[in-house]
Amino acid sequence: MSGTFVGMPAFPEASSSAVSDAQLRHNLRKATHTIRAKRAAVVGEQPDWAALREAGAAVKDRTLRHLDVYLERLEAAVVAAGGQVHWAGDAEEANRIVVDLVKATGETEVVKVKSMATQEIDLNAALASAGIRAYETDLAELIVQLGDDWPSHILVPAIHRNRSEIREIFLKHMASWGRPAPADLKDDPRALAEAARLHLRERFLSARVGISGANFAVAETGTLVVLESEGNGRMCLTLPETLISVVGIEKLVPTWADLEVFMQLLPRSSTGERMNPYTSMWTGATEGQTFHLVLLDNGRTSVLSDEVGRQALRCIRCSACLNVCPVYERAGGHSYGSVYPGPIGAILTPQLRGLVGPLEESLPYASTLCGACYEVCPVAINIPEVLLDLRSKVVARGHRGERLAMGAARRVLDSPRWLSLAQRSAGRLRRWTPRRLPGPLSAWSDTRDVPVPPKQSFRDWWAER
Amino acid sequence: MSSRDQILARVRSALADVPRTEDPEDFPVPRDYERTRSGPDVVELLVDRLVDYKATVHEAPEVAAAVAEALVRHGARRIAAPSGIPAEWLGEAEAVRDDPPLRPAELDALDGVVTGCAVVIAETGTIVLDAGPDQGRRALTLVPDYHLCVVRRDQIVRTVPEALERLDPARPLTWISGPSATSDIELNRVEGVHGPRTLEVLITGEIASTG
Numbered sequence A: 001m002s003g004t005f006v007g008m009p010a011f012p013e014a015s016s017s018a019v020s021d022a023q024l025r026h027n028l029r030k031a032t033h034t035i036r037a038k039r040a041a042v043v044g045e046q047p048d049w050a051a052l053r054e055a056g057a058a059v060k061d062r063t064l065r066h067l068d069v070y071l072e073r074l075e076a077a078v079v080a081a082g083g084q085v086h087w088a089g090d091a092e093e094a095n096r097i098v099v100d101l102v103k104a105t106g107e108t109e110v111v112k113v114k115s116m117a118t119q120e121i122d123l124n125a126a127l128a129s130a131g132i133r134a135y136e137t138d139l140a141e142l143i144v145q146l147g148d149d150w151p152s153h154i155l156v157p158a159i160h161r162n163r164s165e166i167r168e169i170f171l172k173h174m175a176s177w178g179r180p181a182p183a184d185l186k187d188d189p190r191a192l193a194e195a196a197r198l199h200l201r202e203r204f205l206s207a208r209v210g211i212s213g214a215n216f217a218v219a220e221t222g223t224l225v226v227l228e229s230e231g232n233g234r235m236c237l238t239l240p241e242t243l244i245s246v247v248g249i250e251k252l253v254p255t256w257a258d259l260e261v262f263m264q265l266l267p268r269s270s271t272g273e274r275m276n277p278y279t280s281m282w283t284g285a286t287e288g289q290t291f292h293l294v295l296l297d298n299g300r301t302s303v304l305s306d307e308v309g310r311q312a313l314r315c316i317r318c319s320a321c322l323n324v325c326p327v328y329e330r331a332g333g334h335s336y337g338s339v340y341p342g343p344i345g346a347i348l349t350p351q352l353r354g355l356v357g358p359l360e361e362s363l364p365y366a367s368t369l370c371g372a373c374y375e376v377c378p379v380a381i382n383i384p385e386v387l388l389d390l391r392s393k394v395v396a397r398g399h400r401g402e403r404l405a406m407g408a409a410r411r412v413l414d415s416p417r418w419l420s421l422a423q424r425s426a427g428r429l430r431r432w433t434p435r436r437l438p439g440p441l442s443a444w445s446d447t448r449d450v451p452v453p454p455k456q457s458f459r460d461w462w463a464e465r
Numbered sequence B: 001m002s003s004r005d006q007i008l009a010r011v012r013s014a015l016a017d018v019p020r021t022e023d024p025e026d027f028p029v030p031r032d033y034e035r036t037r038s039g040p041d042v043v044e045l046l047v048d049r050l051v052d053y054k055a056t057v058h059e060a061p062e063v064a065a066a067v068a069e070a071l072v073r074h075g076a077r078r079i080a081a082p083s084g085i086p087a088e089w090l091g092e093a094e095a096v097r098d099d100p101p102l103r104p105a106e107l108d109a110l111d112g113v114v115t116g117c118a119v120v121i122a123e124t125g126t127i128v129l130d131a132g133p134d135q136g137r138r139a140l141t142l143v144p145d146y147h148l149c150v151v152r153r154d155q156i157v158r159t160v161p162e163a164l165e166r167l168d169p170a171r172p173l174t175w176i177s178g179p180s181a182t183s184d185i186e187l188n189r190v191e192g193v194h195g196p197r198t199l200e201v202l203i204t205g206e207i208a209s210t211g
């Protein structure tokens, strides 16, 4: 598990994977079940979990109901602490801001710590087209980047690679990216991690610009918080002279004391640890650094405007809802067609983008409404409630909406084999049209392979599985 | 209209349902969770958690001797020493001061770092550094491969809320819970990726000097 509390582009590995679909499925299942058990154990030992969860939800609701006040407070606090604050209405504007900031430093390379916000806006592609190379620094992301393929899972993005493949990738590709792997590299995990450590070390020590997201931003003090496991986050946040953090406007919490709730909820709920190995907290320009905060809307204010759907913005991206979801386990992360997979993706993506196409219309149906996600969510997002509300909106749109949507969800879940093919083509497509992010569901509608209208409801269908 | 003003305007219009008279603090936040708890002795609990994270931990009645001995055991000779760490603690090892600030490559060439800390959370086995004089800036405890951290008993609290009360958000904070780790290769846990691969903790009753 890479242990960052943020996701990855939900797109598939290239077709070259030597691991069979069955093996991959087995690995994914093993991963989600392992984390589930760990999580249950550390949540179980926290006697006041229910009270923390209630407080977490309420703190987030308070923030969202007065987001304008808190955004202005955050801005003032960051500026007072020597940071610069930028506002980005959409992905394009955010990318332009970051590209310009990097260009102003004169650098052509940046180190990045994995963040969902930067993946959502496809920042790496924007940097690349401006001639700036972005180095991802999570071990799993490194394996994926060197192997020139796609992450396959939110928790374990390189799960589709076994140790001997990773050894091959390191031996073959490290040299063209920096320090080569040792010629006598063994394939045990410790040796491989060490090779990665040495390879990235050089990069960290010379990096001039770091790019991150943040798990929390404290309005009262201007403090940003990043939780991680490997230490690559600390490297990216600490060593570069310039730090640029891209943060969604829903990441705010009102006060410093509010962190006492989330620093208990997030690690336990996410990787199933009492505490993650490293957390960095900094306020404004720190230890001589130049600090830029880019506040990102990109659809969040539309989510905010929906009184039922608004609760999706409480999400702290722990991924617990993915690990308990029977549909996610069957369909895999790729079928959700965005960087936000699983139950949270099913309610967030259609709201962020609007019900603009078959993918977005079908996502509210990618659920059995079993409620496991709601139960496990550390900020008590009632995902089934939002799903039902979204379904009613799909239905209200009339036309082919609901039938197509249900059919789409059904087809994907029905045929793992088809799914993996669709994933591959989506992966390839994405290379050519990085902005389009076609998920398998939309890939299908694009080919006008209109599914047979379901003879039974999705729920009935699911119940029979 | 600037993007800032546009976003704020969109936020306000999205919140049309929120009564204009409602102040943020009017919206209730129930805080029925525990600020502290009874349980085993915090030192015992901390030792248990640290061992669980594969950190090495000793209780050291005499801090200088224990630091010097640990450095010898690790064969660590050139040690980053923040200004608040007395050179006498390091025994035979050389105290390398961060003044003028050491470059990353220079830090990388050192054998380790010795620091104090700001607060320690027993329940989660978390050491919090706040860049105080006995800890130095953040890079000092990040780049060298061996981190020896001296914890005074009076710095140990039981819970996360107790720790936040003691911390100052204006300072850069690093929360450390065991050595860095990854499970990215076939789900095998490997300790020590980019941060120091070895974390050693000395728990002492003494008041560390803060120069």
Ligand code: SF4
Pocket: A314, A315, A316, A317, A318, A319, A320, A321, A322, A344, A373, A376, A377, A378, A379, A380, A381
């Ligand atoms: S919706 Fe809840 S459970 Fe799912 S990722 Fe967000 S916070 Fe975690």
